[in-house]
Amino acid sequence: MGEIHSNTQFYNNAVSNNTANNNNTESKKLDSKTQENRKLDSNGEEIVWEMKRSFHIGNKIYRIYFLIISIIVCSIITYTIFWTASPLNGFRGLFLILFVLAVYYVFLSEILGLFNFKRLYITNNYLIIEKYIGKKAILQLGSFYAHSSRLPTNPSNPKLTKDLCLTFFLQNKEFRIDESNLSYDNTTDELANKLNVIFEPYITQYLLNLDEKQYSKVKNDTFIKNEISYFKEIDKLREEQTNND
Numbered sequence: 001m002g003e004i005h006s007n008t009q010f011y012n013n014a015v016s017n018n019t020a021n022n023n024n025t026e027s028k029k030l031d032s033k034t035q036e037n038r039k040l041d042s043n044g045e046e047i048v049w050e051m052k053r054s055f056h057i058g059n060k061i062y063r064i065y066f067l068i069i070s071i072i073v074c075s076i077i078t079y080t081i082f083w084t085a086s087p088l089n090g091f092r093g094l095f096l097i098l099f100v101l102a103v104y105y106v107f108l109s110e111i112l113g114l115f116n117f118k119r120l121y122i123t124n125n126y127l128i129i130e131k132y133i134g135k136k137a138i139l140q141l142g143s144f145y146a147h148s149s150r151l152p153t154n155p156s157n158p159k160l161t162k163d164l165c166l167t168f169f170l171q172n173k174e175f176r177i178d179e180s181n182l183s184y185d186n187t188t189d190e191l192a193n194k195l196n197v198i199f200e201p202y203i204t205q206y207l208l209n210l211d212e213k214q215y216s217k218v219k220n221d222t223f224i225k226n227e228i229s230y231f232k233e234i235d236k237l238r239e240e241q242t243n244n245d
Contacts, residue, residue: 045123049198052119052183059180062161063114070107077103110178117181122198127166129175137175142206144168146195147227148188149176162188169206169218196227207234208241 039047081096082088088096118130122141129137149163164182167174179188196203207215215238218224219231 041121041123041128045126047121047123050119050121053117053181054183056183062180066114067111070111074104074107113176114178114180117177120177120182129177139166139175141199142202142204143170144174145199145203145224145227146192147223148179148192164188164191167223169224170210170214192227200230203228204230204234204237208237 039050041047077100081100087093112133116131116133118132120127120129122128125141127139127141127144129139131137144166147165147167149165161179163176163178165174165176182188182191184191207218210218225231
């Protein structure tokens with residue numbers, strides 16, 4: 001009987017060990033799959049959300065259209081000023097030359113924005129805008145919000161699309177991405193709303209850390225209030241934070 005009991009106990013221990021080993025193996029497989037599914041950027045940061053450049057045929061056509069229109073407009077202005085309106089002497093000449101340079105700058109900036117965007121992605125702490133040429137832009141989450149630009153009111157403006165704007169709360173600075181670059185099926189307004197939902201916990205923490213003067217400046221900004229709807233909740237959290245201090 002003792003031998004039978006010993007064999008039975010040995011068998012039970014073996015089964016238990018096999019079960020534990022199987023569980024450990026399955027756990028390692030799951031962990032391995034989780035690690036494989038995680039996407040990391042060049043700095044080893046986990047990418048939690050990503051949007052690559054759109055290569056849709058309609059967006060390609062628009063980018064080519066804008067390039068052609070820009071070349072035509074700049075050529076007409078250059079010909080008119082340097083050949084028709086010459087000689088360029090004195091203050092008048094200086095003004096016309098500066099005007100031409102300003103026009104070139106506007107169109108070249110738009111063209112660079114249209115063709116230089118590579119992708120947009122979010123890690124646990126930053127939003128990164130990658131470009132084909134130049135350094136990538138790294139934005140601290142919480143310090144800015146998303147919104148769409150309005151369509152230009154000037155009928156002579158060849159730009160037909162909106163921009164996705166990432167505007168800082170306290171800095172006079174924003175990043176713009178033309179919607180023709182974005183691989184998103186819905187409108188730019190809906191994309192901005194989706195991003196602001198992702199940003200909400202970061203924005204909340206950022207606004208909680210501002211002093212009263214800075215917070216009032218942000219809170220009373222009409223444009224910001226149109227995009228951020230939870231200032232009442234932040235007010236309560238700031239009040240609790242003050243009372244606890």
